Amino acid sequence: MHSPVRKFFSYYKPYLSSFLSVLACSFIVSGIALAFPALVRYITKNVLQGDLSTALHEVYGIGALMLVLVAIQNIGNYYVDYKGHVIGSRMESDMRSELFAHMQKLPLSFYDQEKTGSLMSRITNDLLLLSELYHHGPEDYVKYLVRFIGAFMILFSINAPLTIAVFCFFSFLFLLAIYFNKMLNRTIRKNKERIASVNAQVEDSLSGIRVVQSFAGGDVEIEKFKRENDRFLVSRKATHKAEALFYNSFETIIQLITITVILFGSANIVHHALDLADLITFLLYIGFMIEPIQRLNHMSTQLQEGITGFQRFMEIINLKPSIESKTNAIVLPKVQGEIEFKQVSFRYEEQGDSVLSKLSLRIRPGEYVALVGPSGSGKTTLCSLVPRFYDATDGEVSLDGFDVRELDLHSLRKHIGVVLQDVYLFAGTVMENIRYGNEAASDEEIIAAAKLANAHDFILNLPNGYRSEIGQRGVKLSGGQKQRLSIARVFLKNPPVLILDEATSSLDNESESIVQASLDLLARGRTTIVIAHRLSTIRNAQRIVVLTEDGIAEQGTHDSLLALDGTYAMLYAKQFEAQ
Ligand SMILES: Nc1ncnc2c1ncn2[C@@H]1O[C@H](COP(=O)(O)OP(=O)(O)OP(=O)(O)O)[C@@H](O)[C@H]1O
Numbered sequence: 001m002h003s004p005v006r007k008f009f010s011y012y013k014p015y016l017s018s019f020l021s022v023l024a025c026s027f028i029v030s031g032i033a034l035a036f037p038a039l040v041r042y043i044t045k046n047v048l049q050g051d052l053s054t055a056l057h058e059v060y061g062i063g064a065l066m067l068v069l070v071a072i073q074n075i076g077n078y079y080v081d082y083k084g085h086v087i088g089s090r091m092e093s094d095m096r097s098e099l100f101a102h103m104q105k106l107p108l109s110f111y112d113q114e115k116t117g118s119l120m121s122r123i124t125n126d127l128l129l130l131s132e133l134y135h136h137g138p139e140d141y142v143k144y145l146v147r148f149i150g151a152f153m154i155l156f157s158i159n160a161p162l163t164i165a166v167f168c169f170f171s172f173l174f175l176l177a178i179y180f181n182k183m184l185n186r187t188i189r190k191n192k193e194r195i196a197s198v199n200a201q202v203e204d205s206l207s208g209i210r211v212v213q214s215f216a217g218g219d220v221e222i223e224k225f226k227r228e229n230d231r232f233l234v235s236r237k238a239t240h241k242a243e244a245l246f247y248n249s250f251e252t253i254i255q256l257i258t259i260t261v262i263l264f265g266s267a268n269i270v271h272h273a274l275d276l277a278d279l280i281t282f283l284l285y286i287g288f289m290i291e292p293i294q295r296l297n298h299m300s301t302q303l304q305e306g307i308t309g310f311q312r313f314m315e316i317i318n319l320k321p322s323i324e325s326k327t328n329a330i331v332l333p334k335v336q337g338e339i340e341f342k343q344v345s346f347r348y349e350e351q352g353d354s355v356l357s358k359l360s361l362r363i364r365p366g367e368y369v370a371l372v373g374p375s376g377s378g379k380t381t382l383c384s385l386v387p388r389f390y391d392a393t394d395g396e397v398s399l400d401g402f403d404v405r406e407l408d409l410h411s412l413r414k415h416i417g418v419v420l421q422d423v424y425l426f427a428g429t430v431m432e433n434i435r436y437g438n439e440a441a442s443d444e445e446i447i448a449a450a451k452l453a454n455a456h457d458f459i460l461n462l463p464n465g466y467r468s469e470i471g472q473r474g475v476k477l478s479g480g481q482k483q484r485l486s487i488a489r490v491f492l493k494n495p496p497v498l499i500l501d502e503a504t505s506s507l508d509n510e511s512e513s514i515v516q517a518s519l520d521l522l523a524r525g526r527t528t529i530v531i532a533h534r535l536s537t538i539r540n541a542q543r544i545v546v547l548t549e550d551g552i553a554e555q556g557t558h559d560s561l562l563a564l565d566g567t568y569a570m571l572y573a574k575q576f577e578a579q
Pocket of ligand 1: 375376378
């Protein structure tokens with residue numbers, strides 16, 4: 001678990017020298033600002049009340065000095081604004097990259113619980129104002145602390161009792177700021193959670209836009225969206241209420257301070273304890289003490305946005321990937337493909353029911369094994385334990401005799417190819433999608449893989465051949481075409497172990513036979529586990545394993561299982577009748 005404070009400051013490290021130069025500049029600029037009321041005081045108290053024949057000459061001299069100071073101050077402010085913001089944005093961008101990379105390592109069990117849209121919101125919205133926090137946070141503290149302490153000391157030297165009276169008001173402001181900042185933090189956190197829900201709703205509706213339109217479900221989606229959007233509005237209203245209360249209480253106290261200074265200052269003038277020039281100086285410096293507080297006050301929503309964004313960032317960063325390579329994990333350069341499940345039990349959630357219980361199965365290198373059984377019996381779950389999409393709750397899964405938890409995760413997954421029923425293609429070209437199987441592959445190798453997957457001909461018929469854009473999730477392709485691209489991807493990967501999970505189930509007869517031909521070719525010489533509902537497609541499997549809710553019910557070849565006249569024979573007869 002990272003310490004939040006240490007983690008927060010660690011992002012300054014790569015930019016430390018630039019950031020210190022910004023802080024130094026900020027310090028100088030604030031010091032210069034303090035000189036102006038002192039110069040006004042000098043003019044009103046010393047120059048204008050002294051020898052008037054030389055006064056104008058001296059005033060021009062001070063005016064020239066002021067111009068030089070203004071120039072230095074503005075150049076300094078430009079540097080602080082520009083450089084500071086760039087540094088803040090860089091840190092924000094570093095954090096965004098770190099969060100995305102961290103999410104890549106989180107296990108599927110994490111994604112089972114979270115909504116994609118909410119996670120997107122954490123990467124985009126939540127981090128947006130962190131740059132302001134990183135840049136303005138320390139820099140404003142330096143700037144305003146210099147101004148505040150400097151003004152306090154000068155005022156104290158002019159009139160100590162009045163300064164202390166004013167300071168009492170400031171401590172009250174300070175306490176008020178702490179209280180309201182806590183309140184803002186709460187409401188802003190709620191805002192972020194609710195905008196994340198709005199995002200999740202948008203993502204869900206738009207990803208399923210085909211289902212929405214086919215069910216004419218636009219109104220339902222609009223209603224669901226409105227519900228989330230309204231909840232966001234309610235929490236925004238609470239934030240605005242807190243902000244308005246905060247700002248206006250502050251302004252009231254600040255006005256009270258000014259009135260106190262005018263009243264007490266005037267009384268002091270009447271009693272000859274203060275002169276007019278001192279009162280003017282006092283009022284100018286009070287402005288210096290008030291300005292930092294006003295500014296921090298107006299900035300506080302932005303800063304709080306940054307703080308809550310950081311807190312939500314830490315919630316994810318602190319999640320330790322439960323499935324990762326051990327230190328000194330074994331890297332397998334070559335895999336024979338022997339898979340063994342030893343007394344494997346599994347359940348998805350800690351409190352949930354077991355999906356698999358003490359299951360044992362050994363698959364020989366190069367063997368073609370079909371898994372069949374009723375829906376929900378755990379076939380997909382069993383296969384997902386091999387590439388460690390999930391870890392067995394009990395027992396051991398091994399590859400070539402090595403417990404998969406001892407193997408380097410990258411090297412383990414490199415040796416396993418998975419073809420699913422629900423193909424996922426990325427927005428991009430055909431070429432880019434096939435290359436996903438092996439980033440180092442040449443164009444020729446990609447074309448060869450496409451030929452093996454029976455995809456080459458249809459790809460050439462696309463408007464731009466291999467350079468054709470296939471749209472989000474491959475919408476511009478048919479189901480069979482998408483499946484053949486996903487098979488080409490696995491051909492290119494060339495893994496010794498293959499898992500085919502209902503790869504042809506959603507295809508029509510013609511597409512199925514083309515895809516089946518490519519799958520048969522793909523399976524050649526590899527250890528293959530096939531999950532199939534259509535039993536006709538696995539008749540030739542070397543071994544058929546029948547999985548039921550109670551575990552492995554029977555196994556053997558198609559003919560031996562029919563002869564056994566058990567679960568398989570019953571499933572087969574049912575399908576045969578239906579056909
Ligand atoms: N990600 C998940 N989180 C929680 N439970 C799950 C998850 N995936 C599957 N399950 C549950 O685990 C059980 C086994 O599911 P699994 O998908 O492995 O079965 P299957 O035999 O492959 O089914 P089918 O043939 O219908 O695909 C089911 O009861 C299912 O509800």
